[in-house]
Amino acid sequence: MKHCCFHNLFLAIALALPLLAAAATPDGAALYRQHCAVCHGSDGSGGVGVPLSLPDFLAVASDGYLARTIRKGRPGRVMPAFPGLSDAEIRAIVAHVRGFADVAAPSYGQAPLKGDAARGAKLFARHCAACHGDRGQGGKGTGVTFSRPRGAPVMAPSLANPGFQAAVSDAMLKATLLRGRHGTPMPSIRELGLDPARADDLVAFVRTLRVPPPPPLADDEPHIIRYDSPYDVEQTLEALKQAVIGRNFRVIRVQPLDQGLVPEGQEDGRRIILYFCSFSFLNEALAIDPRVGLFLPCRVTVVETADGVQVMSINPKHLSHLFNNTELDEACERMYRLYNEIMEEATF
Amino acid sequence: MRRWLLIALLLSLPARAADLFMVRSELSFPEAMAVLQESIRARGYQVSRVQRVDIGLTKSGYKTDKYRVVFFGKKDEIEHIADKHIDLIPYVPIKIAIFAEQDNTILLSSSFSHLRPYYRDDDELLAEFDRWEKDLQAILKAVQDAD
Numbered sequence: 001m002k003h004c005c006f007h008n009l010f011l012a013i014a015l016a017l018p019l020l021a022a023a024a025t026p027d028g029a030a031l032y033r034q035h036c037a038v039c040h041g042s043d044g045s046g047g048v049g050v051p052l053s054l055p056d057f058l059a060v061a062s063d064g065y066l067a068r069t070i071r072k073g074r075p076g077r078v079m080p081a082f083p084g085l086s087d088a089e090i091r092a093i094v095a096h097v098r099g100f101a102d103v104a105a106p107s108y109g110q111a112p113l114k115g116d117a118a119r120g121a122k123l124f125a126r127h128c129a130a131c132h133g134d135r136g137q138g139g140k141g142t143g144v145t146f147s148r149p150r151g152a153p154v155m156a157p158s159l160a161n162p163g164f165q166a167a168v169s170d171a172m173l174k175a176t177l178l179r180g181r182h183g184t185p186m187p188s189i190r191e192l193g194l195d196p197a198r199a200d201d202l203v204a205f206v207r208t209l210r211v212p213p214p215p216p217l218a219d220d221e222p223h224i225i226r227y228d229s230p231y232d233v234e235q236t237l238e239a240l241k242q243a244v245i246g247r248n249f250r251v252i253r254v255q256p257l258d259q260g261l262v263p264e265g266q267e268d269g270r271r272i273i274l275y276f277c278s279f280s281f282l283n284e285a286l287a288i289d290p291r292v293g294l295f296l297p298c299r300v301t302v303v304e305t306a307d308g309v310q311v312m313s314i315n316p317k318h319l320s321h322l323f324n325n326t327e328l329d330e331a332c333e334r335m336y337r338l339y340n341e342i343m344e345e346a347t348f
Numbered sequence: 349m350r351r352w353l354l355i356a357l358l359l360s361l362p363a364r365a366a367d368l369f370m371v372r373s374e375l376s377f378p379e380a381m382a383v384l385q386e387s388i389r390a391r392g393y394q395v396s397r398v399q400r401v402d403i404g405l406t407k408s409g410y411k412t413d414k415y416r417v418v419f420f421g422k423k424d425e426i427e428h429i430a431d432k433h434i435d436l437i438p439y440v441p442i443k444i445a446i447f448a449e450q451d452n453t454i455l456l457s458s459s460f461s462h463l464r465p466y467y468r469d470d471d472e473l474l475a476e477f478d479r480w481e482k483d484l485q486a487i488l489k490a491v492q493d494a495d
Contacts, residue, residue: 261426261441293401296417303430
């Protein structure tokens, strides 16, 4: 008996060890592929996210900066936070990102620099605001942005973002300004014609920049928009089409909810989808975030229930919340109003 | 013995699922599209429609016109939702967006995490969300892993 238990314990350890070992040294490449490659590219060359592989970036980005960026993300600027990754997993991802370029990792002291923020503010307005925004809020769009050629400008990141401010040290900010980032529009301050001695002033000013993180979704925000229609399904659809066309949208398609899932001719006429869109709307949306396909085309569904006909759509504000993109939230606020106008007009 | 295995299992659990499911496939757009539809069917769903959302994109200066939304579902599931959960009708059929990025293809879909708080007491529906999420992730992973 004793022997048998001992044997069991041994077996358990033998079985568990490889698992424990795997948990102790996570696979950075696999984690990067799972969590980061979709936005930053398999090789770190950028996409929806900014490039991570540039030598000028990796030469100034400390391991601590990379780790804090992964942990906290960039609230409202697409880059998600990863609260669920362990410290060991984050270290493994950082090591993998380091491998994108053959440059040594810098290490910085945490001491704040003693520049003159007021002087920095003037320099910022003159030399930096055109790209980074007057309040350091960053350029529009995402990363290298949807389907632009790779050589095209990278959008300027938000310097006022609370995630960036929490991740970056004064010393790393200074190193970034002195070096610039070749392969992106970001110049060194020498290239901007500034005396490198002014770097501390700029750093002091950048430190004062702050935009609040996006507010959380209101608890009572309904996840759909719904109106009762006084008409039957056919009349409601007609009224919806008029309302859509009246706002310069094009009706793309009208189809039963179950079309393509039941044999032709057997679709349920009580549940009909109306799809609509417009070029300008689509272009504007894609420029904000290439992932907006999940909202498109615009859709309103007409449903006949026991209590009468209803028109309904998803609440775009609600869905937008998953994207961590303040610009998209604003666009979805407009889309929310548009849906309401159309449905209200059609059911009046 | 049990405890050891439990500890080992807990340590190897993946991180919490994200709200958006996104993957990059190294396949070209048409190849990724083919694998996507194949793996949707392999999970017992029917593709109800492939919607272009890119008409006119190249004319407006974009370098791609490869952007589609693939809708899919199961006849019985759609009927069940439409009869029992009218509020969820706008969410079905479920969909995956797929677009080209250079030589790669990006695919994404939404989890149901944002809907769960509204249906806290409906175990049956929560199990349905679980199943959809599991299927969506498996479908996307199949495209990510294909080469």
